[in-house]
Amino acid sequence: MNTPRHNPLVRATALAVFVFLCAQMAFAHPQKGEAVGFLTGFRHPISGLDHVLAMVAVGLWGAQLGAPAIWVLPVAFPLVMAFGGMLGLMGLPLPGTEYGIALSAILLGAAVLFEVRPPLGVAAALVGFFAIFHGHAHGTELPPGQSALLYSMGFVIATGCLHALGIGIGTVHRWAWGQKFLRVAGALVVIGGSFFMWKAVA
């Protein structure tokens, strides 16, 4: 049977992604520093644990909910996050950004912990709402002097990879032990989010 796991194309893609992520820095356009721009953008979302927790939780929740949420949520999050990033770049203020980011980890982790199954629209709206806070925080922190295009692409691809990581972990949901494992992972995300909320309040 040609399941996705045994499909040569899937295996080749997985291998290629792994090798690609292990790649050394390439300076193809040394005059513009564009490779540095891509790497800076790629590193930005994965440099903060509060962002990582929420983005992985989106993937975990999507995997728990199954189709079509498994791909709607990871599509909605980068798009709305980029919209938040655009607002941040334009200098439009968004109050309570740090609280919003910490709350996103708490609520998304809780959704995974309790296997909450709202309608797709509600799940997408919740994910999208918190994505604005994450994007705005990134947008206001963008360093000057980088290639806008490559920075943006690295930024979005890293976010997508974090969702893919969450979805990949979430595939264990098909087994009974996997369902328990995911709920434990959700609990850990809640704990992490609570820590960041405590830090934001303190």
Add this chain to the structure above:
Amino acid sequence: MKNSSQSRLPLYAFVVFTFAMCALPAEAHLNTTGMGPFYDGLVHFLMSPEDIVPVLALALLAGLRGASYGRRALFTLPVAWLVGGLAGLSAVTATPHPFIAAAWFLLLGGLLAADAKVSVRATTALAALLGIYHGYLNGVGMGHFDTAAVALLGLVFAVFALIALAAAFVVRLRAHWARIAVRVAGSWIAASGLLMLGWAFRTH
């Protein structure tokens, strides 16, 4: 029975990516390859993400809609690119506007992410506009080279090759998850466009 060439696909992919990851620094700008203007133009396109990404998005969109769309885009885009490039060669100056670049990312990425049911005519029009705009900018950029027309041909060949490969790859995709992955790529392109738009607002 499993096709032997299909079963070797992971091995081929691994070898190709291993070599790709071990690549030496590329000197992509015009007049730096040492292999003549045709290859200078070809490599210039391959090292210009602002050109590659919209072409890739259009190819994926056309491929997702079907083979007839792919064929139309395949022959429209390179011709339009060549026409725009030749017009650009005789132009004095032009500055690529960051808002327009972001708009292309948003438009094509958004259509791809939404799996929009665009008509063949609309796809053709998009290919023509994209080709003329980017070709014109490329033409202006290389206008002071004596061999610019040959470099432009190399660039157009690269456009043709990319759109042919990408569209054909997507046309043959049948698995639901694979088509979803293509749409996710579209959402990433659109998201990059949004960020570029914000960046353009910030710098202008």
